[in-house]
Amino acid sequence: MLVEVIIEFVQTLAVALGAPLLVGFVRKMKARLQGRRGAPVVQPYRDLRKWLAKDVVLSENTSWIFRFTPYLLVATMLLSALIVPVLTTHTPLGFMGNIIVLMYLFLLGTFFLALAGLDAGSAFGGMGSSRAMAIAALAEPTVMIAIFAIALRAGTTRLDHIIVHYSADGLLVLNPGHLLAFVAFFIVALAETGRLPVDNPATHLELTMIHEAMVLEYSGRYLALIEWAAAMKLFLFLTLLANLFFPWGVAPSLAPAALVVALVVLVAKLSVLATGVALLETALAKLRLFRVPELLSGSFLMALLAVVSFFFVA
Amino acid sequence: MVSLWRKIWKTPVVTEPFINSDAAAAIEALTRQVEAAAFARLGRSLHIRQVDAGSCNGCELEIGALNSPYYDLEQFGLHFVASPRHADCLLVTGPVTRNMADALRRTYEATPSPKIVVAVGDCAQNCGIFAGGYGVVGPVSAVIPVDIVVSGCPPAPRAILAGILAAMEKPR
Amino acid sequence: MMINETLVLKLLNLTLFCFGLGALASLALARRAPAARWTGHMLALLGAGSVGTLAVAGLAGGTAHWTLSGLLPFGGVVLGIDRLSAFFLLIIAVGGFPASLYALGYTRAYESRHSLGAMACTWNLFLATMTLVVLARNVLTFLVLWEAMSLVSYFLVLTESDHAETQHAGLVYLVMTHAGFACLLMGFLLLAHATGTMDFAHWRAATASLGASTRHAIFILLALGFGAKAGVIPLHIWLPQAHPAAPSHVSAVMSGVMIKLGIYGLIRLGFDWLGIGPAVWGGAILAVAAVSAVLGVLYALMEQDLKRLLAYSSVENVGIILLGIGAGLLFQAYHLPGLAALALLAGLYHTLNHAAFKSLLFMTAGAVVQATHTRHMEAMGGLIKRMPQTALFFLVGSVAIAALPPFNGFFSEWLTFQSLLLSWQIPARDVNLIFALAIAALALTSGLAAACFVKAFGITFLALPRSDQAGQACEVSWVMRAGMALLALACLALGIWPVGVLYALQATIFEMNGAYANLYFDWKTVVANPPFATVAPLLMACALAALLAAIPLALRLRRGRTVRRYYETWGCGRALQTARFEYTSTAFANPFKRVFAFLYRPIKELDIEFHPESRFFVRTIAYRNEVRSVFEEALYQPLIRSTQWIAEQARRLQSGNVQSYLLYILIALVILILLAR
Ligand code: SF4
Numbered sequence A: 001m002l003v004e005v006i007i008e009f010v011q012t013l014a015v016a017l018g019a020p021l022l023v024g025f026v027r028k029m030k031a032r033l034q035g036r037r038g039a040p041v042v043q044p045y046r047d048l049r050k051w052l053a054k055d056v057v058l059s060e061n062t063s064w065i066f067r068f069t070p071y072l073l074v075a076t077m078l079l080s081a082l083i084v085p086v087l088t089t090h091t092p093l094g095f096m097g098n099i100i101v102l103m104y105l106f107l108l109g110t111f112f113l114a115l116a117g118l119d120a121g122s123a124f125g126g127m128g129s130s131r132a133m134a135i136a137a138l139a140e141p142t143v144m145i146a147i148f149a150i151a152l153r154a155g156t157t158r159l160d161h162i163i164v165h166y167s168a169d170g171l172l173v174l175n176p177g178h179l180l181a182f183v184a185f186f187i188v189a190l191a192e193t194g195r196l197p198v199d200n201p202a203t204h205l206e207l208t209m210i211h212e213a214m215v216l217e218y219s220g221r222y223l224a225l226i227e228w229a230a231a232m233k234l235f236l237f238l239t240l241l242a243n244l245f246f247p248w249g250v251a252p253s254l255a256p257a258a259l260v261v262a263l264v265v266l267v268a269k270l271s272v273l274a275t276g277v278a279l280l281e282t283a284l285a286k287l288r289l290f291r292v293p294e295l296l297s298g299s300f301l302m303a304l305l306a307v308v309s310f311f312f313v314a
Numbered sequence B: 001m002v003s004l005w006r007k008i009w010k011t012p013v014v015t016e017p018f019i020n021s022d023a024a025a026a027i028e029a030l031t032r033q034v035e036a037a038a039f040a041r042l043g044r045s046l047h048i049r050q051v052d053a054g055s056c057n058g059c060e061l062e063i064g065a066l067n068s069p070y071y072d073l074e075q076f077g078l079h080f081v082a083s084p085r086h087a088d089c090l091l092v093t094g095p096v097t098r099n100m101a102d103a104l105r106r107t108y109e110a111t112p113s114p115k116i117v118v119a120v121g122d123c124a125q126n127c128g129i130f131a132g133g134y135g136v137v138g139p140v141s142a143v144i145p146v147d148i149v150v151s152g153c154p155p156a157p158r159a160i161l162a163g164i165l166a167a168m169e170k171p172r
Numbered sequence C: 001m002m003i004n005e006t007l008v009l010k011l012l013n014l015t016l017f018c019f020g021l022g023a024l025a026s027l028a029l030a031r032r033a034p035a036a037r038w039t040g041h042m043l044a045l046l047g048a049g050s051v052g053t054l055a056v057a058g059l060a061g062g063t064a065h066w067t068l069s070g071l072l073p074f075g076g077v078v079l080g081i082d083r084l085s086a087f088f089l090l091i092i093a094v095g096g097f098p099a100s101l102y103a104l105g106y107t108r109a110y111e112s113r114h115s116l117g118a119m120a121c122t123w124n125l126f127l128a129t130m131t132l133v134v135l136a137r138n139v140l141t142f143l144v145l146w147e148a149m150s151l152v153s154y155f156l157v158l159t160e161s162d163h164a165e166t167q168h169a170g171l172v173y174l175v176m177t178h179a180g181f182a183c184l185l186m187g188f189l190l191l192a193h194a195t196g197t198m199d200f201a202h203w204r205a206a207t208a209s210l211g212a213s214t215r216h217a218i219f220i221l222l223a224l225g226f227g228a229k230a231g232v233i234p235l236h237i238w239l240p241q242a243h244p245a246a247p248s249h250v251s252a253v254m255s256g257v258m259i260k261l262g263i264y265g266l267i268r269l270g271f272d273w274l275g276i277g278p279a280v281w282g283g284a285i286l287a288v289a290a291v292s293a294v295l296g297v298l299y300a301l302m303e304q305d306l307k308r309l310l311a312y313s314s315v316e317n318v319g320i321i322l323l324g325i326g327a328g329l330l331f332q333a334y335h336l337p338g339l340a341a342l343a344l345l346a347g348l349y350h351t352l353n354h355a356a357f358k359s360l361l362f363m364t365a366g367a368v369v370q371a372t373h374t375r376h377m378e379a380m381g382g383l384i385k386r387m388p389q390t391a392l393f394f395l396v397g398s399v400a401i402a403a404l405p406p407f408n409g410f411f412s413e414w415l416t417f418q419s420l421l422l423s424w425q426i427p428a429r430d431v432n433l434i435f436a437l438a439i440a441a442l443a444l445t446s447g448l449a450a451a452c453f454v455k456a457f458g459i460t461f462l463a464l465p466r467s468d469q470a471g472q473a474c475e476v477s478w479v480m481r482a483g484m485a486l487l488a489l490a491c492l493a494l495g496i497w498p499v500g501v502l503y504a505l506q507a508t509i510f511e512m513n514g515a516y517a518n519l520y521f522d523w524k525t526v527v528a529n530p531p532f533a534t535v536a537p538l539l540m541a542c543a544l545a546a547l548l549a550a551i552p553l554a555l556r557l558r559r560g561r562t563v564r565r566y567y568e569t570w571g572c573g574r575a576l577q578t579a580r581f582e583y584t585s586t587a588f589a590n591p592f593k594r595v596f597a598f599l600y601r602p603i604k605e606l607d608i609e610f611h612p613e614s615r616f617f618v619r620t621i622a623y624r625n626e627v628r629s630v631f632e633e634a635l636y637q638p639l640i641r642s643t644q645w646i647a648e649q650a651r652r653l654q655s656g657n658v659q660s661y662l663l664y665i666l667i668a669l670v671i672l673i674l675l676a677r
Helices: A002-033 A043-053 A064-083 A099-119 A123-154 A159-167 A176-192 A220-245 A256-283 A289-312 B002-010 B036-040 B058-065 B098-110 B122-126 B157-169 C005-028 C033-059 C083-110 C116-135 C139-160 C164-195 C200-207 C212-230 C239-245 C248-273 C279-302 C306-333 C337-372 C388-401 C408-425 C429-461 C478-496 C499-513 C537-557 C585-595 C630-651 C658-676
Strands: A056-059 B027-029 B046-052 B078-080 B089-093 B116-120 B136-138 B148-150 C064-068 C077-081 C519-521 C526-528 C533-535 C564-567 C603-610 C618-626
Touching (some): A002 A220, A002 A256, A043 A220, A056 A064, A064 C537, A099 A123, A099 A159, A099 A220, A099 C408, A099 C429, A123 A159, A123 A176, A123 A289, A123 C408, A123 C429, A123 C585, A159 A220, A176 A289, A289 C429, A289 C585, B046 B058, B058 B089, B058 B157, B089 B098, B089 B122, B098 B136, B116 B122, B116 B157, B148 B157, C005 C033, C005 C116, C033 C116, C033 C499, C077 C083, C077 C116, C083 C337, C116 C139, C116 C248, C139 C164, C139 C248, C164 C212, C212 C248, C212 C279, C239 C248, C239 C306, C248 C306, C248 C337, C279 C306, C306 C429, C337 C388, C337 C408, C337 C499, C388 C429, C408 C429, C408 C478, C408 C526, C478 C537, C499 C519
Parallel strands (some): B046 B078, B046 B089, B116 B148
Antiparallel strands (some): C519 C526, C603 C618
């Protein structure tokens, strides 16, 4: 019992504390690719600490929804961290939900963030909400079909079981259906976490914003919570990509040695994925909003092909 | 895309080391009664909202240069943001015109404390060449409290950077 | 546990007594409106409560049979209760009980303008006929009660018949419901003719030996009839007109409960009366369901009228329910009874859930409409401050209908997803691909539903009021709030503690199909097709609540105090902040309008009238950007036109000349004799 509590605690802590570091790492990589020195990787922690200490200015028009949303976002992300096998497949609370539950927890956060965007009554916030919901809705079919493709090969939708099942399959990464599903899920992850080419996390221009436009009104500790939750979402999505599609290294037991190896491997996998994100963000421009559906339908087709390949090739 | 990657691979980090000596001359820190503790709350992170209160955009060009790889203001934990709600520092340029006086005041009010105001350029300091114009209300300090003034027309990016950094370190 | 048959009969009698007395008493008290309102709706409340008790008794295994032979020809009135009927009685109670409570307060506004006696009377009759429809056990009983239910609801829709819009809605409803009735009549007669019995109970055994084409014909006719009532696309056009036009407690029960009786019919048809059917039936239902779900929500997204939005979303939810049922039929056709039961269970669970949250949403929408005197969302806004409790109830309904945890919509949609995902066990590739597309459709639907209800809640309740009426709105009376609160609690309870309903549904499906769903559940976990998928809604809700409490506390532990200050919304330093700057409902929906332009075929018109002396001064600008209804234009308009054309032609026969009429009679006689020979 105690061991299980500790394991869940450690995993959640890994997500909670690792997330800002991951964001800092992506920013550092991007700076380097642009020939800049860039902010230190620990900069997100400093930003969060500062926002927590700052005063809060709230819009007079807002209601409790606006104040409630940051807490809800962090709560859904921490809850997701309890379910996702980050370091080990022995997640005592893994039975709380399968991968679909996880996606709906993310959608719950997006739903409330969109409401918060509308709450202040500014045109920017509403614009961000509308766009964010459009992208979330259009990404949903890809998400589910990619999940279908994963579930077909693993015979289960429980995250821990998928990883156990996949790590037994040596030829997994040579399977074209598996790779197609990976690419589809990767594109969706970029869309859901507000990265290029769907949304530009570094933009200053209100009219091009999606996620940033919704949080334009937040300040102080609320902003800290929102940024932290966004970082955790990125961390969780990249962890899912790393552990579901390349399941090696995830500790099959609770032996300390295996956990340390798992941590090292996870860091390595996340670094590779984060570098990939940074490379993409350096090379790609943001898509026009009405080009995004084309990107998403492309990813949908890939996911569908992954499913088709299971039924017709395997 | 491949040629782009190749170029990125070949280009080294071009950011120059920051030397404060020549820039320090242009900075004038005003003595405003602020508790040192308030600024300690900011730590080594500063988010900046730029407000153009009526400048000729010369100052903006220099400020824009701060984002370039050469100066790279992000390495100091500085970051430009879109909303004053996210900001700790208002970077104000130009003489305050009648049309912008109210907007400047609102922007100041919209920024959560603790906050720093840096006035950039001669215009912001004393209306510069626009002094006495019919559309000009006055220098920035006539509208909102100013902490640091960076003079020059326009001031060099390095001087602006030094001004912002001085604002961060002022109470210490 | 065996429930005594006399107890069930007593409960049924009590129910009918309450409704009957309610109908009569409100008519008798019609002169004194408040008395009629209280008596009528109190008795309806009691009746709905006793329907609920009856449902529980039925689900616990109570059975009863009730025959009254003299009242109708062909076997008389035959009523009976089994678990499936009891489950739908539960749905009637879940919708009817809070709605009656709500109506107590809501109909007060009608006292000065309408006859409350008639309203309360028809309300009682409406609930009573719905109750009896699910109990009917032979053809004639069913058809008579079905028609009575349609007519009574038609009168309720016409309550505000002084509006031309309402009259039109009533007409469309009447036509569609009778077209559906005609299909039902033909289907039932065919079925009765083929099997030689009018009794529902004997059909299952008798239909197995029927020829394939007869079975197909029966299935198509009855599915059309029930589908028209359920509001599946393309038979949905009455729904977005009739539901908004009716008073809100009526819309709540029509959308939440009445259309579910179409689902009831389809389940009886596909799983009971016709036994195991070919895979085509399941495939057809699945396809129609996917189309209804996606198009329903797409049309809902474009609506500016709050109640019409909810009505379209009912079309969507019927689609989701039918995805479960269609999948069940397919599993059944491929002899996978455990999965068939799972899919059917998901559909039934969603039926119950939809009754809860759609009734809740219609009631809250009614409260908003009563407070603001408009149904137009662009004139609302800021109501969360004026009507905080109603806003909370609407939010609960929105989160539930958007299928987000921890509310009930999430749980049933999760079950539906699992049953669709498990389709890989069907050994037919084409069917597997159809299922893949159904999964995509359901996913798109749920994403779009989330967007739709962000819009519905955000535009209606958040930010600044967009009109004076919205700015002066007041919270509604406590009885209305009590009705809504009951349903909001039901949405939460059904979402975090599904065990009770799952238990009842397992028994229901076993009774009908002889198979249990591949579903394991205990007090905390639910496992679909173990160990394929798990969820622990109760634990999840508790963890979420704990985290929500812990995070602010943890933040408070930090040293140093921060100040909270209120200031105007950031508008780039602009001097004025009014509701005109807010994002509108139309603007919110615009990305969807552009992405799905091939479907909406929006009309875009820009008329600018310039000043006569200079083109640089504009006098008026008229801008129109509306969505066209493809179904009305492509399906119903041609139908109406051709009917009119035929009628025109037929008019030529009417000469007014007696001799020619005699000639027609002669011709008709000759044809008849030739045919009858
Ligand atoms: S200081 Fe010089 S460059 Fe800056 S705004 Fe004034 S005139 Fe332009």
